Amino acid sequence: MFVIKCPYCGERDQTEFSCHGESHIARPENPNEVGDVEWGKYLFFRSNPKGMHYERWTHDHGCRRWFNVQRHTVTDKIMQTYKMGQPKPKGIND
């Protein structure tokens, strides 16, 4: 359990939020032209790193907005949070 700094509401308890997996996975521009393997990779395959993870959260019991979090998956330490649509940051201690 940890505290997350929502970019819109500030620091709140993690139980107010829910996590929705890895960020910055672009949907293929034209799905009809994408083969099964590439589509499968887009849908299911993830980096699942032991280390820095870029992930999507929503503030369910707050502003209900989506944002990104950079978190270390061993220490659960959150390095930064940033808004949806912002490019993947260079990373702190990546």
Add this chain to the structure above:
Amino acid sequence: MKYSLLNLVRNAFSYHENWQEAWTNPGLKKEYDIIIVGGGGHGLGTAYYLAKQFGLKNIAVLEKGWIGGGNTGRNTTIIRSNYLWDESAALYNHAVNLWEGLSSELNYNVMFSQRGLFHLAHTVHDMQEITRRGYSNHLNGIDAEILNKEDVLKKIPFINGDGRYPIMGALLQRRGGTARHDAVAWGYARAAENLGVDIIQNCEVTGINITKGIVTGLETTRGSVKAKKVGLVPAGHSSVLANMAGFQLPINSVPLQALVSEPIKPVLDCVIMSNAVHVYVSQSDKGELVVGAGSDAYNSYSQRGSFDMIEHIMGPLVELFPIFSRLKMLRQWGGIVDVTPDRSPIIGKTPIENLFINCGWGTGGFKATPGSAHVFAETVATGEPSKIAAPFSIDRHYSGALVDEAAAAAVAH
């Protein structure tokens, strides 16, 4: 030394001080024919069946910590096979069949106890789910009894059938139950070593050597080692090892936690599960209540779960069993589970030749230990997935032929 009544009596004369070690700590050789990475029940079992069933020699199991110290020693020891889909039913029932003979097969008491397992139903939807699954089990030759409320209250008289989570019925698998998780790892380790398998503890894999798409060996914290074939059975760290070999898996690793109470006199003689309120509880032979909690919904390798998950499990537990409300919980721990999109495992080949993988067991791998080990041994030995393992190839995430137990069984595994 065989474990038998005769040897027990014989060793009593020397005050039980001369029993030989169940397994030793050999050094890492330069080269093996087959290396299994991961010394949990699945990995040790794979090595055992490779040696026993396929007569293979020169096998090693590498474990980064101590054997059985990962998820094999961290689960709630529940065993069942009442899965919905045919593919899963075949796999998990293969395991239950092996569980039934395991203690004598290994000459090691794994304390497999078929005490019966109840899946509680609290709503009309729950009743429909267990009825559908029960009928599917019947078609697959798996024992399943669909009980009504009176049946459940007769069997478990102190359960609160009219509380916040009213009980409408349950799905009972009498062949389900529990086993002693440590003994499973120890029994397979001892039996495997008796057949010549080297069990190398405190040996973490740090790299996978690949030449022209074929695996040639491993880098470890105890030096380099060559191998003709490698089987990865790393549970929570599956993606870490896959990344070393240069490919990704359809897996997210999350913490799953469990807790045990202080020991009390025998009170609960079966296993209780409720998918709807996420309660799993049984009583160990030591008298402790073993309680499984839910997994956290974010990726983590921290081996500790969040506090809100404990609250999330204890609330419904006390509601269903008011007599447990004054018990103290003594220990709590977490393990890292590798969860696939369809909550079914991945068993088979990888993009690298001679590199095989058995992972993705998620929150429910313990129950499958002998079956998983057995089908994976065949896969590694022959180079082709066994008949039971074939539907669980990594390719199903491209073809769309998922074995979707996530939707079938809601949450509990």
